[in-house]
Amino acid sequence: MRQFDELGARERCTAVSLITKGRRPTFGREIFFSCLAVLAFLLVSGARAQTKNTCLDCHSVLDPPLGVKAEQFAQDIHAQKGLTCVSCHGGDPATEDPVQAMSRSAGFRGKINRSQIPGFCSRCHSDGSYMRQFNPSLRTDQYAQYLTSVHGKRLARGDTKVAVCTDCHGVHDLRPARDARSRVHALNIAETCSRCHASAEYMKGYSIPTDQFASYSASVHHDALVVRGDLSAPTCTTCHGNHGAAPPGVASVEFVCSRCHVFQAQLFDQSPHKAVFAAMGLPACVTCHSNHRILRPTDAMIGTAKESVCLNCHSTGDPGFVAAEEIHRQLISLEEALVRADQVLNRAESSGMEVSQARLDQGQARDALTKARVTIHAFQVPRVAEDISAGLKVAEQTHQAGVKALAERDYRRRGLAVSLITILVVLIGLRLYIRRLEASKPTP
Amino acid sequence: MLARVRDWLDQRFGWAELIAPLKKKTVPVHRFSYWYFLGGITLFLFFIQVGTGILLLLYYRASANEAFESVQYIMTQVQFGWLVRSIHSWAANLMILSAFLHMFSVLFLRAYRKPRELTWVSGMVLLALALGFGFSGYLLPWNTLAFFATKVGTEVAGQIPLVGRWLVIFLRGGEEVTGATLTRFFGFHVALLPGITTIFLALHLLLVQRFGISVPPSIEKEWQTPGGGAREIRFFPNFLLRELMAWYVALGVLGVLAALLPWELGTKADPFAPAPAGIKPEWYFMFMFQTLKIIPAKIGFLDGELLGVLFFAAAGLLWVLLPFFDSEGRGRAQRWILGAGIFALTYIAGMTAYAYLVK
Numbered sequence: 139m140r141q142f143d144e145l146g147a148r149e150r151c152t153a154v155s156l157i158t159k160g161r162r163p164t165f166g167r168e169i170f171f172s173c174l175a176v177l178a179f180l181l182v183s184g185a186r187a188q189t190k191n192t193c194l195d196c197h198s199v200l201d202p203p204l205g206v207k208a209e210q211f212a213q214d215i216h217a218q219k220g221l222t223c224v225s226c227h228g229g230d231p232a233t234e235d236p237v238q239a240m241s242r243s244a245g246f247r248g249k250i251n252r253s254q255i256p257g258f259c260s261r262c263h264s265d266g267s268y269m270r271q272f273n274p275s276l277r278t279d280q281y282a283q284y285l286t287s288v289h290g291k292r293l294a295r296g297d298t299k300v301a302v303c304t305d306c307h308g309v310h311d312l313r314p315a316r317d318a319r320s321r322v323h324a325l326n327i328a329e330t331c332s333r334c335h336a337s338a339e340y341m342k343g344y345s346i347p348t349d350q351f352a353s354y355s356a357s358v359h360h361d362a363l364v365v366r367g368d369l370s371a372p373t374c375t376t377c378h379g380n381h382g383a384a385p386p387g388v389a390s391v392e393f394v395c396s397r398c399h400v401f402q403a404q405l406f407d408q409s410p411h412k413a414v415f416a417a418m419g420l421p422a423c424v425t426c427h428s429n430h431r432i433l434r435p436t437d438a439m440i441g442t443a444k445e446s447v448c449l450n451c452h453s454t455g456d457p458g459f460v461a462a463e464e465i466h467r468q469l470i471s472l473e474e475a476l477v478r479a480d481q482v483l484n485r486a487e488s489s490g491m492e493v494s495q496a497r498l499d500q501g502q503a504r505d506a507l508t509k510a511r512v513t514i515h516a517f518q519v520p521r522v523a524e525d526i527s528a529g530l531k532v533a534e535q536t537h538q539a540g541v542k543a544l545a546e547r548d549y550r551r552r553g554l555a556v557s558l559i560t561i562l563v564v565l566i567g568l569r570l571y572i573r574r575l576e577a578s579k580p581t582p
Numbered sequence: 583m584l585a586r587v588r589d590w591l592d593q594r595f596g597w598a599e600l601i602a603p604l605k606k607k608t609v610p611v612h613r614f615s616y617w618y619f620l621g622g623i624t625l626f627l628f629f630i631q632v633g634t635g636i637l638l639l640l641y642y643r644a645s646a647n648e649a650f651e652s653v654q655y656i657m658t659q660v661q662f663g664w665l666v667r668s669i670h671s672w673a674a675n676l677m678i679l680s681a682f683l684h685m686f687s688v689l690f691l692r693a694y695r696k697p698r699e700l701t702w703v704s705g706m707v708l709l710a711l712a713l714g715f716g717f718s719g720y721l722l723p724w725n726t727l728a729f730f731a732t733k734v735g736t737e738v739a740g741q742i743p744l745v746g747r748w749l750v751i752f753l754r755g756g757e758e759v760t761g762a763t764l765t766r767f768f769g770f771h772v773a774l775l776p777g778i779t780t781i782f783l784a785l786h787l788l789l790v791q792r793f794g795i796s797v798p799p800s801i802e803k804e805w806q807t808p809g810g811g812a813r814e815i816r817f818f819p820n821f822l823l824r825e826l827m828a829w830y831v832a833l834g835v836l837g838v839l840a841a842l843l844p845w846e847l848g849t850k851a852d853p854f855a856p857a858p859a860g861i862k863p864e865w866y867f868m869f870m871f872q873t874l875k876i877i878p879a880k881i882g883f884l885d886g887e888l889l890g891v892l893f894f895a896a897a898g899l900l901w902v903l904l905p906f907f908d909s910e911g912r913g914r915a916q917r918w919i920l921g922a923g924i925f926a927l928t929y930i931a932g933m934t935a936y937a938y939l940v941k
Binding site: 490491492494495550551553554557558561562564565568569571572575576 | 654657658664665815819820823824826827830831833834837838841842843844846847849
């Protein structure tokens, strides 16, 4: 039979893991002597052994879930701040005796029970004075928030399927949220949440839909965040909160959206819809724009065409129907005026005419249209008309500038034709004069 | 009236005596005579540059804050400002094109040969000055393309050994292309270069008048054969009237280009913006720009770009001294010069086309 020290590192660790699980390996005596040998070696190596982290000697060669790659842990923010395995798991990393290293007497805690993870992490992360030494600006209320979250509440009731710290942040390879490789980086959060929330199998029994991720992926917010790389664009946690994650209630949806869409929210508060929605128990923004699948709004959303969301509540002839029709007509009138002006300016520009000032002014008209599209949230026709008429005035001026540039182009071309004819006449005259001159005075 | 003015001038300055050589002066006529017009067309376009340049000066403001806006004002608000600016820009390009063609026609017709070596050298100096006008004038509208092209162009000057860094600072008026560079380039464009050009232009014209117009060797031989006598016309008025016709044709071409393809202004330069894609110099620098672009970063232990700059400097110097390698009875040297001319023309045309066709 082979001695313990003749075994490979992997076999030795397997043996130790079997011992710690209470199962006797087939070569027990050899292990005992080997442990003595290890102890002797530790005595010889003295102080050097005190600085060693022997945990990784074994765990770096084990398979998951016990395996932890040394290079993986080196990337962990905790490792980078000087924490080691013992900081969470306890034990004695200085001894090469696996049994001693993972003994209760050495304070070994082993794997943290899932239901205890939030509380366990909070031992440090809720301690402001401790955390300050690593990152003074880091918040320390994550655990308190977690307890208010749906996840936290369900965990307290014994549901261990809900997310705990490690589900989102990972384990042994935790990175700061600002690191693009982190599971909780803005670009990755939706995917992290979707690992549970998009799984119909996992979410069975929770009676909530599992299409949020698919819907969000089709939304304008996802487009802004992932496609355009705008990290300020919203992801799951922006609306639901992160540690205190919970669905915003009907009453608070407006406040969630208004954190970014300030003007729309203010205008909505002044609109006739505000009171009606509240009375009907309809959430403010979501009723028209939906929640996760928030598509890029179009002018067709307001009005009386079949794509209009107004028709969900209003019917032909009622005041809301008439107002929606009028607002849509006004938006379209400015949009068409802008297109008309653009066409003329494009033609002038492609003819080489200088129309940059008109182009700049055209931007103002576009801004007026954008403003009108915001103003519609007040659902008051005169207010929209005010913005539209300001835009129409500028669009008319830019259109005129384009028409004038085209007229100028034609004038130049006529001038060119006259000049060329004059030059041709002079050339013919000169040629005839030279011929006559040389006929009367032959060259020497 | 004209006779009275002539008499008045004659009594005071001996006008008749002054213009007597012009009346006697003749110009040879043969199948290559049309190439003679290129020098005159270049001169005509230069005069147009001076005239339109003076008009632009009435409104142009040479500062980073105002240059772009002032050109925009000229093009949109000033009566016929667009025409003046467009003609100035197009005439600049046509002048350089016609100067290049003039140079190659002189080379291939061997008009540089003794005693006209210094006419060639003064012409080369004028071509270099014209390129200087182009380079300095390109920046003056202070638009994005010109700003970054000037940045790249002045960086190339920095490759010159020993004086490179000093030259860059001298050209830019500092470490970077800024408003100081614009003011400096404006000074070069409207004061320094015109002053030097006037001197060399006078010298060039004086030498042309002194030595007359060269007859290509092949034509000389033909004229020496029995029955193949020399054909000449009077310079004044016969040749001058023909030259006038060429100038009118050039004016027509210029009018068509200026009216149908007005010179673009682009967008105002933003020194803090990243360089946009497709930064390129004017077409007449393109062959050098493209060469420096495709040259490997390192050739042996030497910097590729430095080698490129040194190559062009050496080639330019040899080009200026070309007439001194040519002499009658040295057929081998003449063939080498002809070969160098064909190679240079092919290289410049090929590399320029390559630069525009290959992105």
